[in-house]
Amino acid sequence: MSSIDRRPPVRRYEHGSRVPGWDEAVDLTKPPATVPDPALTPVPEELRAAIEAEMAKYPDRKSASIPALHLAQRHHGWCSPEAIKQVACVMRLTPAYLTSVASFYDMFYLQPKPKHDVYVCTNITCSLLGADELYERMCEAAEGHDISVRGFECLGACDIGPMASVDGEYVGPLNLDDPKLIVEDIEAGRPVLEHKQLRRRAVADAKGRVDDFDGIAPVGQEGN
Amino acid sequence: MPHLLFDRIDEPGLNTIPVYERRGGYSALRKALQMPPEAIVEELSQSGIRGRGGAGFKMGQKASFLPKGEMAKYLTCNADESEPGTFKDRELMQKSPHTLIEGIIITTYATGIHHAFIYIRGEYQLQADILDAAVAEAEAAGYLGENILGSGHSLKLVVHRGAGAYICGEETGLLDSLEGKRGNPRLKPPFPAIEGLYAGPTLVNNVETLGTVPTIINMGGADYAKIGTEGSTGTKLISVSGDVQRPGNYEIELGISSREIIYGLCGGPKPGRTVKMWFPGGSSSPVLLEQDLDLSYDFDTLAKAGSMLGSGAIIVVDDSHSAFEVMQKVVKFYAHESCGKCVPCREGTNWTNKFLARIEAGESTPMDLDILASVQSQIIGNCLCVLGDAMAMPVGSIVAKFRDELEAEIEAARERANALPLTDTEDLLALSAH
Amino acid sequence: MPRPEQKIIKLTIDGREVEAVQGTMLVDAAKAADVEIPYFCYEPKLGQPVGACRMCLVEIEGIPKLQTSCSTPVRDGMVVNTQVQRVKDAQNSVVEFLLVNHPLDCPVCDKGGECPLQDITFGWGKGRSRVIEPKRHFVKPLALSPLIAIDRERCILCYRCVRFSQEVAEDWQLIFTERGSHTFVGTHDGHPYVAPFSGNIIELCPVGALTSQPYRFRARPWDIEGAGGVCTLCPAQCNVEFTVRDDKVLRVLSRENPGVDDGWLCDKGRFAYQAIHVDERITTPLVRDGSGELRPASWEEAITAAGALGQHQGSVGALVGGQASNEEAFLIGRLLREGLASADIDSRPHGTVELGLTRALAAPKLQATVQDIEFAHTVLVLGTEPLDDAPILDLRIRKGVRRHGVKLAIASARPSALDPNAQLSIRYAPGAVVEFLSGLEWALTAPGSGETHELAQLLRDGGEDVVILWGESLPPAALAILLRIAEKLGLAEREGAGLLEIPAGANARGIREAGALPNAGPGYADTTTGRDAAEIAAATAAGDIRALYLFGVDPLRDLGARAEWQAALARAELVVAHAGVLTEGIAAHADVVFPAESSAEKEGTIVHPDGRLQRLRVAIKHPGQVRAGWQVIGELAKAVGLDLHVLTAGMAFKQLVAAVPFYAGLTLEQIGGRGVRWPETEAAAAMPAGTPAAQVAVTDVASGPRPEVNGHLAAGTYRSIWASPEVEISPALKFTVAEQLVELAPEDAARLGIEHGSTVQVAQNGTRLSGRAVIRTGVPAGSVFLATGIAKDSANALDELMVEVVKSR
Known part of the structure; x- marks a missing residue:
């Protein structure tokens, strides 16, 4: 079977799971996680009020679970088991229900994370325009800072690609020097790359523009 | 050609009611509230407008599917703009949110709906804040709330932020997500128009579609239909x-x-x-x-x-990019965004992703492209929603249209990996049968 | 909610015209027509189809895309093809996709041989794989709970287990986390999936991903046999299938019976089979010797010793425990009444109910069925916690609310697990149920406001089909009012309405019907009235009764008035017991102990609370020296000079049928595997009429103001689902063993300075119990709830309502 012996070896790839928990058993010393009893679950008053306000917006209180998780994540920095338990207590749901929901969505963190978020879009348009290298630079620049950098799927701003969302502020098109500036702006607590913010950019369509617009010209139309 | 939505959209302050009204905003609403609801649906049908979100279903027809009469019905505006390459709704919501709100009010009046939601992707924080402010402004101005402009029509509009999941752009995934669940698509039928949000009849429309409604009311459906082509008006x-x-x-x-x-x-x-x-x-x-x-x-x-x-x-x-690179980006995206509910999509996207990793590592042969294409055809039509097809169709088309380039890429990758050259078919068979 | 009407339609499957009920899912209609369509995720018991596995795709003419037959209701004239090439291609594709990440470790998989994935791969797969990409590999198996192991590599994410947790048990503990191919089954933050019904997910899993910790690797499918039986650990009497290997029960599975259990089991029923084969079980007769020790004895010796009962003619008291079969209860009644000249026999732990009222409450027309719960307009749960008292009914009530819009009301002293599902939950103070019910009766006819009136309105105007589930622990005065309420609501006249008693013992209804009552003979016949349980205790303690015959009951554990029973057992000259385990009272006081059968060994009949006679059949032979109960009673009768003429279990059944007029004509064959509800038979007319509602005596209900003594609390009791000797000795269930959990209102706990989880003392008249404090929102201030039926610190030591709860030092 000489031909088979000459086969190139098929490498085994690591499973590549980003998932904590796959390899973990439960802790049998813990009690089952049922709906938390209000008498035993202290919830910060402002968080409770905010969650209750969200619940009031919907015909079914469960609809507020994503807004409530946003609130809890903001309050606690991440969707910690305690944060989830507090939301569960206010919403009268099991913590598991909310864990299930939170883990489905990319913007919720079930692990502790740095304070600031930089999402670098690495989807098709941005990567055609050099996002992969930008992402690496961004990771390097953020090292040692309280900043989480993630390669993100399309953020809906391909017109300014390659781009990033810095704590929710869309900036682009970014060049390879920008990551350093972004980190500096974050550390200084000032608006990030103001001259590249999407919120200030004019529409590309010429008929959409007005003379008194004082923002940034569309990409590729700086001369116009 | 007339500019209907983007006309001087950069005008400062257009996101507020005074400027919007000065430019004629909310006049369509006033006109619509004088019309019988069925007449509005009829105008929408006549306009021939097709859904702007992706499926291209006729909006008037969709609205007419909704059961008539008083019951818990809902309108959900799909602002989860997540399709890679798409960012048009973002511009409209950011710069002229009242266009959307006016369109929503008219549509709910036409269909007898009193509860509407704008499901906006969580990443669009700026746009969501702008919409929140605009909704509050419209409530204060009496365009939202009880008995709008004395018409007897009432509407509660809620801006709902998502949290990052492409699949929530699929209308039933969106509904599950809006109900506070994981955004898994539902089986259809029942279609949302019959059983949607909270099991009530639900109209789901894209931002741009709803944003066009005031224009259609102002122009009249028939005139709107004169723009564009016969099958694609506007x-x-x-x-x-x-x-x-x-x-x-x-x-x-x-x-x-x-x-x-x-x-x-x-x-x-x-x-x-x-x-x-x-x-x-x-x-x-x-x-x-x-x-x-x-x-x-x-x-x-x-x-x-x-x-x-x-x-x-x-x-x-x-032509500076390789077809393989494009395909890899597409596949990685869909594998990441597959919700995991149905087997062909979950396993198919994931398998395809591993397949491309193997090509890149120089461990495949040109024959594998046949398997790759076959896997795509096994996904198409067998999934619960269209996400699986959404990967399989472009990937299938790239394999078909760039076969030679991909074969060359495979050979090049093998060389980079110092794999043994493929000399005879026996080797190929041994590999692919393994 | 009336049951839907059924319409038969015709459709064509693979060229053959077949009939089906309109609205049936295509996959079921096809199965009924002998066309098998493979599937993984479909399971109608779990609610709406999800269409996730895509295995059941078929071609329906007129629809361009293949459709999932699990979610497509059949329509008249539908033309379906399941054998065309595109369907086969789709099936091949799905199998191939499923195996992309499945480890195919069948040789070492516990599911091997009974695995749907194996079968479907063989039947509908291509038999060849093109996947050379590496699969996921993970640590396995992992503990998901003390009872369940999870192997995430094997999981095909079919949704069955999580749907069970979310849509059947509604415990919402088991979830999918993450997304796409990263999705996995898990729990919140590493908490175990511990819930009363968790074991069902093992049976639902179509692959080897969820396996039973106690069953793993104990047998292969070809080593085992299935034997049908009925679980007798609680009155729900779920139908089970014992997995038997070499005369040992290795596993318990559901034997789905829609009229009883809907195909679910609680974890007690699923795992307490282990009590059959543990060292703690008594498998030989025991006799107390001269030194006061219980020691193994031969049957002759034991029967001779027990035969001394004959020397106490007219002075023997007998108690029949809830797990006795009808035949056993019947034969014990004969032994007492005919052989020992005593009428002092009882099976009710909560006191006697006047015979006319007993008959009236058991009237055939007034009985609701289990299925009525699901389709009623309104269900009222009165003075019982289904989750503890008859767990599987908890699921049925949830199903009714969830699927059929049943309006649920709860009236109880203790907060209920069903409160979140209820439209109305009313808390009355412990001991105040009679006042509550008389208020309700009054509210049914008089206008007014408040929650009692709301309930009255719901019962009266919420639709005619009202089902009231009531707990046996209600005092007789409450039952009289209940009967009048039933009369006012016209429950006897409606097919889908009625009362459903949740008795304290598994076969309490059958035992009563067989005549183990102090005031009724077999078939609720008039008889010489004897002493009830409490009177037997008093008479024994006073020396008026000299011998006790305890069939499957330990008064110190199962009954109230612990102090009195302690005195009685100490004073009795002879105590003869049948027991499976040496519980406290038996170990300390029995002079003769006969080893009791388990339900897997027993032959006989039992009666479900809704009147369904069910058969217990022999699944395994008796271990050790154990003998059949009917046989032992017969031998004992002989020893006291009475020949009962029972040589087989069947003969005992025949005697029973002859003695109970409303069982007339019933045969074991008729009862079969699914049971027969006697209230639906013609013989039901022979049931003696009860006292009409208008004439039942109602004692004075005005109990006056509650004594408020220095912040003492009114104590209610509960018996946890886990409070049973079988659970205690089942190794797999050791983690659940019930202890004294003292449930307190947050206000009271704060006032008393008691922290959640701390040790507390509950005191009354010098009696002290130790327990762990559980602060529970929903417990009304002023009330405290204490566990009974547990081995240590049981609340049956307390006789009065008011207790003092203090921190332990």
Whole structure:
């Protein structure tokens, strides 16, 4: 079977799971996680009020679970088991229900994370325009800072690609020097790359523009 | 061609009621409230407007599917704009939120709905804040709430932020997500118009579709239908990105040539480069080639050409990029975004992803492209929703249209990996049967 | 909610015209027509189809895309093809996709041989794989709970287990986390999936991903046999299938019976089979010797010793425990009445109910069925916690609310697990149920406001089909009012309405019907009235009764008035007991102990609370020296000079049928595997009429103001689902063993300075119990709830209502 012996070896790839928990058993010393009893679950008053306000917006209180998780994540920095338990207590749901929901969505963190978020879009348009290298630079620049950098799927701003969302502020098109500036702006607590913010950019369509617009010209139309 | 949605959209303050009203805003609402609700649905039907979100279903027809009479019915505006390459709704919501709100009020009046939601993707924080402010302003001005402008129509509008999941752009995934669940698509039937949000009849429309409603009411459906082509009426907001010199959002009349968009409006690729392939309707659409640039940009022509208009997002790839690289990005995206509910999509996207990793590592043979293509055809039509197809169609089209290049890529990867050259078919069989 | 009407339609499957009920899912209609369509995720018991596995795709003419037959209701004239090439291609594709990440470790998989994935791969797969990409590999198996192991590599994410947790048990503990191919089954933050019904997910799993910790690797499918039986650990009497290997029960599975259990089991029923084969079980007769020790004895010796009962003619008291079969209860009645000249026999732990009222409450027309719960307009749960008292009914009530819009009301002293599902939950103070019910009766006819009136309105105007589930622990005065309420609501006249008693013992209804009552003979016949349980205790303690015959009951554990029983057992000259385990009272006081059978060994009949006679059949032979109960009673009768003429279990059944007029004509064959509800038979007319509602005596209900003594609390009791000797000795269930959990209102706990989880003392008249404090929102201030039926610190030591709860030092 000489031909088979000459086969190139098929490498085994690591499973590549980003998932904590796959390899973990439960802790049998813990009690089952049922709906938390209000008498035993202290919830910060402002968080409770905010969650209750969200619940009031919907015909079914469960609809507020994503807004409530946003609130809890903001309050606690991440969707910690305690944060989830507090939301569960206010919403009268099991913590598991909310864990299930939170883990489905990319913007919720079930692990502790740095304070600031930089999402670098690495989807098709941005990567055609050099996002992969930008992402690496961004990771390097953020090292040692309280900043989480993630390669993100399309953020809906391909017109300014390659781009990033810095704590929710869309900036682009970014060049390879920008990551350093972004980190500096974050550390200084000032608006990030103001001259590249999407919120200030004019529409590309010429008929959409007005003379008194004082923002940034569309990409590729700086001369116009 | 008239500019219906983007006309001087950059005007400062357009996101507030005074400027919006000065420009004629909310006049369509006043007009609509004088009309019987059925007449509005009729106008929408006459306008021929097709859904601007991706599926291209006729809006008037969708609205007419909704049961009549008083019951818990809902309208959900799909602002989860997540299709790679698409960013048109973002511009509209950010700069003229009241266009959308007015469209929503008119549509709910026409269909007897009293509870509406705008499901906006969580990443659009700026736009969501602007919408929140605009809704509050509209409530204060009496455009939302009880007995709107004395018409007897009441509407509660809630801006709901998502949290990052492409699948929530699928209408039933969106509904589950809005109900506070994981955004898994539902089985259809029942369709949302019969059993949607909270099991009530639900109308789900894209931002741009609803944003066009005031225009249709102002112009009259018949006049609106005169714009564009017979099967694709009206204007369309398109997002052009990738290897073009002037990327961005444009409002076009449906039926202009694709070349006019890519070269005329957007300046084409950088000098010296040519269009290698282009996605006409987001990354889910099968790719077209340079030779297809003269196709009319409308729903029917693109469908006939084996692709689709989708969300109106054109991604241009020039000849500096390899087909393999494009395919890999597409696959990685869908594998990441598959919700995992149904088997062909979950396993198919994931398998395809591993497949490409193997090609890249120099561990595959050109014959594997047949398996790759076959896996795509096994996904198409067998999934719960369209996400699986959304990967399989473009990937299938790239394999079919760039077969030679991909084979060369495989050989090159093998060389890089110092794999033994493939000499005879016995080796190939031994490999692929393993 | 009336049951839907059924319409038969015709459709064509693979060229053959077949009939089906309109609205049936295509996959079921096809199965009924002998066309098998493979599937993984479909399971109608779990609610709406999800269409996730895509295995059941078929071609329906007129629809371009293949459709999932699990979610497509059949329509008249539908033409379906399941054998065309595109369907086969789709099936091949799905199998191939499923195996992309499945480890195919069948040789070492516990599911091997009974695995749907194996079968479907063989039947509908291509038999060849093109996947050479590496699969996921993970640590396995992992503990999901003390009872369940999870192997995430094998999981095909079919949704069955999580749907069970979310849509059947509604405990919402088991979830999918993450997304796409990263999705996995898990729980919140590493908490175990511990819930009363968790074991059902093992049976639902179509692959080897969820396996039973106690059953793993104990047998292969070809080593085992299935034997049908009925679980007798609680009155729900779920139908089970014992997995038997070499005369040992290795596993318990559901034997779905829609009229009883809907195909679910609680974890007690699923795992307490282990009590059959543990060292703690008594498998030989025991006799107390001269030194006061219980020691193994021969049957002759034991029967001779027990035969001394004959020397106490007219002075023997007998108690029959809830797990006795009808035949056993019947034969014990004969032994007492005919052989020992005593009428002092009882099976009710909560006191005697006047015979006319007993008959009236058991009247055939007034009986609701289990299925009525699901389709009623309104269900009222009165003075019982289904989750503890008859767990599987908890699921049925949830199903009714969830699927059929049943309006649920709860009236109880203790907060209920069903409160979140209820439209109305009313808390009355412990001991105040009579006042509550008389208020309700009054509210049914008089206008007014408040929650009692709301309930009255719901019962009266919420639709005619009202089902009231009531707990046996209600005092007789409450039962009289209940009967009048039933009369006012016209429950006897409606097919889908009625009362459903949740008795304290598993076969309490059958035992009563067989005549183990102090005031009724077999078939609720008039008889010489004897002493009830409490009177037997008093008479024994006073020396008026000199011998006790305890069939499957330990008064110190199962009954109230612990102090009195302690005195009685100490004073009795002879105590003869049948027991499976040496519980406290038996170990300390029995002079003769006969080893009791388990339900897997027993032959006989029992009666479900809704009147369904069910058969217990022999699944395994008796271990050790154990003998059949009917046989032992017969031998004992002989020893006291009475020949009962029972040589087989069947003969005992025949005697029973002859003695109970409303069982007339019933045969074991008729009862079969699914049971027969006697209230639906013609013989039901022979049931003696009860006292009409208008004439039942109602004692004075005005109990006056509650004594408020220095912040003492009114104590209610509960018996946890886990409070049973079988659970205690089942190794797999050791983690659940019930202890004294003292449930306090947050206000009271704060006032008393008691922290959640701390040790507290509950005191009354010098009696002290130790327990762990559980602060529970929903417990009304002023009330405290204490566990009974547990081995240590049981609340049956307390006789009075008011207790003092203090921190332990």
